[in-house]
Amino acid sequence: MIALTQLLGAQTIWLFEQFLGLRSLFWRTVASLLRRRFRRSEVIEHAYNFANKSLLFLFVTMGFVGMIMVFQACFQAQRLLGDMTLIGPAFLQLVIREFAPTIGGLMIATRVGAGIAAEIGSMNVTEQIDALRMNGADPVDHLVAPRILAGVVTMLSLGIFGALFMFLVGGVTAKAAFSVPYSTFFNMGLIKPLDVMSFLNKCVVYGFVIPLVAAHAGFVARGGSEGVGSATTRSVIECSLWILMFDLGIGAFYFILQRAIG
Amino acid sequence: MSALVRRLGAPVTSAARDAGGMTLIAWRALRALYPLNIEREELVRAMYKFGYMSLPIVAVTAFFAGGIMVLQAAMYVAQYGAYTFVGWAAGFVTLREMGPLLIGLMFSGRVGANNAAELATMTITEQVDALRVLAIDPFRYLVVPRLFAMIVMLFCLTAIGDLVAIGGGALIARLVLGIEFRLFFDSVSAMVVMGDLTIGLVKSAVFGLAIGVVSSHFGLTVKGGARGVGHAVNACVVGNAILIFVVDYFITALGT
Amino acid sequence: MIRFEHIKKSFGEKVVLDDVSFDIPKGRVQFVIGMSGTGKSVLMKHLVGLLKPDSGDVWLDGENITRLTEREFYRVRKKCGMVFQHSTLFDSMTILENIAMPIRKHFALDSKAANARAMEALELVHLGKEAKRLPPELGAGVRKRAAIARALALKPDYLIYDEPTTALDPIAARRIDGLIREMSDKTGVTSLVVSHDVRSIFAISDSVAFLYRSKLQFLGTPAELKATTDPIVKQFINGLSQGPIT
Numbered sequence: 001m002i003a004l005t006q007l008l009g010a011q012t013i014w015l016f017e018q019f020l021g022l023r024s025l026f027w028r029t030v031a032s033l034l035r036r037r038f039r040r041s042e043v044i045e046h047a048y049n050f051a052n053k054s055l056l057f058l059f060v061t062m063g064f065v066g067m068i069m070v071f072q073a074c075f076q077a078q079r080l081l082g083d084m085t086l087i088g089p090a091f092l093q094l095v096i097r098e099f100a101p102t103i104g105g106l107m108i109a110t111r112v113g114a115g116i117a118a119e120i121g122s123m124n125v126t127e128q129i130d131a132l133r134m135n136g137a138d139p140v141d142h143l144v145a146p147r148i149l150a151g152v153v154t155m156l157s158l159g160i161f162g163a164l165f166m167f168l169v170g171g172v173t174a175k176a177a178f179s180v181p182y183s184t185f186f187n188m189g190l191i192k193p194l195d196v197m198s199f200l201n202k203c204v205v206y207g208f209v210i211p212l213v214a215a216h217a218g219f220v221a222r223g224g225s226e227g228v229g230s231a232t233t234r235s236v237i238e239c240s241l242w243i244l245m246f247d248l249g250i251g252a253f254y255f256i257l258q259r260a261i262g
Numbered sequence: 263m264s265a266l267v268r269r270l271g272a273p274v275t276s277a278a279r280d281a282g283g284m285t286l287i288a289w290r291a292l293r294a295l296y297p298l299n300i301e302r303e304e305l306v307r308a309m310y311k312f313g314y315m316s317l318p319i320v321a322v323t324a325f326f327a328g329g330i331m332v333l334q335a336a337m338y339v340a341q342y343g344a345y346t347f348v349g350w351a352a353g354f355v356t357l358r359e360m361g362p363l364l365i366g367l368m369f370s371g372r373v374g375a376n377n378a379a380e381l382a383t384m385t386i387t388e389q390v391d392a393l394r395v396l397a398i399d400p401f402r403y404l405v406v407p408r409l410f411a412m413i414v415m416l417f418c419l420t421a422i423g424d425l426v427a428i429g430g431g432a433l434i435a436r437l438v439l440g441i442e443f444r445l446f447f448d449s450v451s452a453m454v455v456m457g458d459l460t461i462g463l464v465k466s467a468v469f470g471l472a473i474g475v476v477s478s479h480f481g482l483t484v485k486g487g488a489r490g491v492g493h494a495v496n497a498c499v500v501g502n503a504i505l506i507f508v509v510d511y512f513i514t515a516l517g518t
Numbered sequence: 519m520i521r522f523e524h525i526k527k528s529f530g531e532k533v534v535l536d537d538v539s540f541d542i543p544k545g546r547v548q549f550v551i552g553m554s555g556t557g558k559s560v561l562m563k564h565l566v567g568l569l570k571p572d573s574g575d576v577w578l579d580g581e582n583i584t585r586l587t588e589r590e591f592y593r594v595r596k597k598c599g600m601v602f603q604h605s606t607l608f609d610s611m612t613i614l615e616n617i618a619m620p621i622r623k624h625f626a627l628d629s630k631a632a633n634a635r636a637m638e639a640l641e642l643v644h645l646g647k648e649a650k651r652l653p654p655e656l657g658a659g660v661r662k663r664a665a666i667a668r669a670l671a672l673k674p675d676y677l678i679y680d681e682p683t684t685a686l687d688p689i690a691a692r693r694i695d696g697l698i699r700e701m702s703d704k705t706g707v708t709s710l711v712v713s714h715d716v717r718s719i720f721a722i723s724d725s726v727a728f729l730y731r732s733k734l735q736f737l738g739t740p741a742e743l744k745a746t747t748d749p750i751v752k753q754f755i756n757g758l759s760q761g762p763i764t
Contacts, residue, residue, distance in 0.1 A: 004317075011318045057500055064507035068514050072359060076350075098334050106367060110499050118492040229379035232495045236371035237319060244326040244364070251333045252438055258337070384608075392606040394588075395566050396620040396672065397595040 018216075018238065025216050028140045029148055037138070038145040046150035051158060054111040061107050062162045065099055066169035074178040084178060088185030091170050096195050097254075100163035101202035102247050105210065108155060109239035113214040116147060117235030120218025121228040129219070139219075147211040155207030159199070194261075198254040205246050213239045280501070284479045287405065288471070294406045304407035312373045312408075313415030320419045321426045323368045324361060328427030329434040331356045336439050348441060349449025352431030357424050358458040363510060365423045366469035369416050370502035374477040377408060378498035381481025382491045390482070405482075409474035416470035420463055461517050465510060472505045519543050520565065520676065520710075525574035527560060534560050535571070536732040542725075544675070547702050547709045549719050552729035553754070553763070558712040559603070561729070562678045565710075566598050567591035579675075596624060599669030599707075600678045604685065605661040607653040607668070614640065614649040617668045624672055639671040640664070642704070643697060659690030663697065670701060677701070679711045683718055695721050716755050719743070728754070730763075 032038060073091060077084050120143060123129050129139050167186070174180035214235040221231035294300055335351030381404065384390050393400045428450060435441040480498040484490045520542040527535040534557035542548045550558045563569040564576050567586065575584045583594050607616045617636035622629060640646050643663045653661055662682060669677055679698060683691035699722040702709045713719065719726055719740060726743050728736035728751055736743065736751045746752060753761035 007315070008318060057504070060504055061507050064511045068359065068507075068511050071511075071514050072355075076354070094334060097337070098330070102330075107503060110367075110371070110503055111496075114496050114499060118496065122492065226379075226383060226491075229383065229491050229495055230376075232492055233372065233375040233379060236375060236499055237368065240368060240371060241319070241322060244323060244330070248326050248329050248333065248434075251330060252434075255333060255336055255438060387604065388602055388606045389608055391568055392600075392602055392608075394568065395595055395598075395600040395602075396623075396668070397592040398620060398623055399592070 021220065022213065022216050025140070025144070025219070026212060029144050029212065032138070032141045032145040033149070037141045038149070042146040043149045043153070046147050047153040050108075050112045050150055050154040053115070054108055054154070054158060055161075057111050058104060058107050058158055058162050059165055062100070062103060062166045063169045065103050066095075066166035067173045069094070069099065070170040070173045071177065074174055074180065078178070084174070084180050085184055086190075087174060087180060088171065089187045089190040091185075092167050092188060093190045093195060095163050095166050095170070096191065096199045097251070098247075100166055101159050101199055101206060102243065104159050104162045105155065105202070105206035105243045105247075106240055108151075108158065108206070109210050109214075109243060110236055112151070112154065113210045113235050113239040114232050116211055116214035117217040117221075118228055118232045120215050121221035121231035124218055124221050125223065125227050144211070144215045147215065148208055151211035152204055152207035155203045155210070156200070159203040163199070192258075194254055194258050198250060201254075202247065202250050205250065206243055209242045209246065210239050213242055280479065283483060284475045287409075287475050287478055290401060291406050291409045291475075294402070299402070299406075300410060301403055301407045304403060305411055308408045308411035309415055312377075312411050313418060316369060316372055316415070316419060317422070319368055319372060320365055320423050323364050324423035324426040325430035327360045327364045327423075328352055328356050328430030328432075331360055332431040332434045333438060336435070339439060345441065345445070345449065348431075348435055348439070348446060349451075349453040352428055352435070352446070353450045353454035354458050356427045356431065357454060357462045359462075359510075359514075361423055361427050362420050362462045362465045362469065363506065365420050366416065366466060366473070366506050367503060369412075369419065369469070370473045370477075370506065371499060373412060373415075374473040374502050375495050375499050377412075377474075378477040378481040379491055379495050381478060382484035382494040385482055385484050386486075386490060400482075405474075405478045409471070409478065412474040413467050413470035416473070417463060417467045420466035424459065424462065461513065465513050468509055468513065469506050472509055473502050476501045476505060519577075519579060520708075521575075521577035522561070522564075523575040523577065525561065525564065525571045525576070527557070527564070527569065527571050533732050535729075537574075538729070538732075538734050539574075540727055540734060540737055542708065542710065544708050545702075545706060546724040547699060547711065547722055549711045549713055549723040549726045550729065551713055551719060551726060551754075552735075553714065556729045557732055558729055559680050562600070562680060562710060562712055565676075565678065566595050566600055596672060597674055598676045598678060599672060599674035601662070601665045601669050601680065601682060603680045603682075605653075605658070605665040607661055607664055609653055612650050612652055613645065613656070613664045616653070616664060617671050620668065621671050636667075636671060639667040642670065642701075643667045657690070658685050659687075659693065662686065662690075662694055666694075666697060666701065670705065670707065673705075674707060676708045676710065679709065679713075681712055681714070683713065683715045691715065691718070692721070698722055716757065719755075730754075 070087070070091060073087055074084055077087055132139055132142060171182055171185040174185050175182060217231045217235035217238060221227040331351045332348055335347050339345055339347050390400045393403060432443050432446045435446045436443060477498045480494045480501065484494040523539050525535050525538045538561065550561065552558050560569060564571055565578070567588065571584060575582055577583070578594060578597065586594065607613070611619065614633060614636050617639055618629065618632040621627060621635050622632040627635070637646065637649060640649055643666055645660065645663050645667060648656060648660060653664070682694050682698065686694060695718045698709055698711060701707060711718070711723070723740050725739055726736070727734060730750055736746065736748060743751065743755060749762045753763050
């Protein structure tokens with residue numbers, strides 16, 4: 001019991017330290033973005049890399065999530081309601097509010113975030129970042145700001161593609177396994193402007209958070225190839241946690257907003 | 263033309279090689295079960311390291327998973343007044359789907375990636391060869407105990423996570439929807455059947471096996487120095503995510 | 519006794535060993551020398567089954583071990599210890615655990631007895647004080663000693679040292695030299711030392727094999743090595759930049 005308390009305490013302190021480090025990196029990045037001290041061509045290059053690297057992976061995972069969810073939903077609807085006309089629109093609503101941004105974010109954290117942490121981490125342990133600073137180039141302008149903009153672009157575009165793909169796969173699954181006609185399934189009647197706003201909001205926030213947290217993990221990497229390995233591992237976990245945290249926060253915000261509007 | 267074929271064929275052959283290697287690992291690990299032949303000490307060590315040390319992260323993940331699901335259900339509850347729906351979301355969806363899935367992904371990120379990195383480092387620094395020279399089978403010593411530790415610990419962690427997830431759901435239901443705890447737990451116990459819980463736990467054990475196999479494979483087949491370690495870790499988490507979703511799909515399709 | 523018979527080994531296009539044959543009698547300190555990349559370590563790895571020859575045979579105590587499977591090699595490896603170039607201790611264990619682990623596995627001892635025997639092995643290489651430390655905290659020379667203790671703890675008949683002095687400073691290198699000789703004299707273990715450290719050769723070797731361009735160029739005692747008229751061998755042992763070796 002004491003050991004467990006110690007473990008929890010140590011993790012809390014660790015989390016707090018992370019938070020402080022992230023906060024300072026966050027403000028430096030915002031300053032860099034506002035002053036536009038980054039190269040636009042680099043943003044495009046990174047976005048191109050990120051998106052291409054994760055497209056196939058994202059489609060595979062999102063496709064399977066789509067199948068699983070529709071399977072479960074149809075089965076439950078069959079059991080509880082006996083009516084599957086609402087499956088399509090309700091599924092789309094859930095995809096847009098929840099699954100597309102969050103599962104997509106987790107996958108991009110795995111694919112892109114880990115890559116950023118490994119890259120910046122190995123630059124860090126081989127003293128390339130010190131070399132940058134010696135040459136008067138600010139690592140935040142140079143390494144972090146363009147990746148963050150690219151992350152937002154990637155997350156938005158892949159989020160939209162992922163959501164569409166998931167909806168498509170869901171429709172095909174419902175037709176194949178439960179003979180729900182396409183015309184019934186592909187119905188966007190339930191989508192409200194707030195749903196789309198929460199979707200875009202989540203994508204932008206995740207797109208910002210993933211590169212930020214991953215870059216931070218890279219900057220604090222210490223000691224050779226093992227340091228790079230642990231930075232990579234840590235970035236996956238930390239990115240995922242932040243995503244879940246924001247998911248809950250943004251979700252709650254929009255829920256309250258929706259209720260206030262009526 | 264032949265260049266094109268080669269370009270298209272390369273990912274296929276490498277995927278086939280990975281699949282073959284992983285099947286072999288799974289098969290050899292299964293053979294350690296009968297006659298039972300697992301390094302006890304290593305097993306305990308791995309269980310402590312993988313299970314106990316992942317407890318906080320699993321608890322946090324499970325809490326969020328429960329909360330998020332209740333929140334999503336809350337939208338419909340507010341719209342249609344269907345309060346029983348909350349119990350369904352927290353119980354059915356979390357215990358059967360999202361809980362094992364998110365906890366599995368987190369476990370892959372923490373334990374799987376760690377294991378891949380450690381095995382990869384041991385491989386490139388010749389520590390694995392050192393074991394062989396000391397006449398110790400690296401597979402028996404390094405892979406089998408860790409694999410079984412992952413299966414057992416992910417199962418246990420998911421069981422604990424289920425409890426935390428219900429708690430998280432209850433808290434969010436209370437804070438956002440104003441549903442009393444009592445009502446919430448009544449709804450959960452009315453909507454959840456034992457089968458949901460069992461399927462969720464079975465899934466988590468299979469995820470544990472998948473994570474163990476994938477991370478051992480990519481760790482032991484590492485090539486080329488420190489950069490190789492990074493690649494191995496990345497390939498491991500990506501492979502795990504894909505395998506987790508695929509396995510989840512098949513269990514879902516079979517289970518319903 | 520170890521016998522290499524017409525060993526050939528290539529990696530892809532590159533021929534690393536070409537028709538190498540020689541014997542190593544028991545109880546000796548045998549050096550295998552040559553320039554970097556001439557296949558010295560490759561030859562040694564054949565003895566413990568980490569590599570297999572393309573053709574030719576390896577004999578150990580009258581048994582042909584060339585075609586043994588990985589499982590059968592575990593028996594051979596109990597007879598042949600190996601000290602890796604980078605010591606290769608297990609980073610996650612203390613020095614004592616590093617040595618006790620294989621003892622526990624092979625002699626079916628409980629951890630107390632295994633630790634006691636590991637401690638003996640550590641005392642033998644004069645490392646008793648460092649037993650509780652972790653490998654990354656220690657210097658290269660100390661790690662090397664621990665690696666020697668680990669290999670010796672299994673009471674092998676043969677001990678292979680892969681470039682034992684390469685990564686060490688001159689003082690640590692001479693101390694390791696001394697230790698190799700001392701272990702050979704004390705325990706009777708046959709030592710095979712892969713090296714290009716000329717000072718070690720003349721300090722402690724009984725016999726020297728010189729590999730050049732994947733072939734055996736010279737085999738003899740250190741005295742014969744010193745007296746040789748072969749221009750290639752002479753250039754190597756004198757460390758000259760000019761000569762037949764380019």
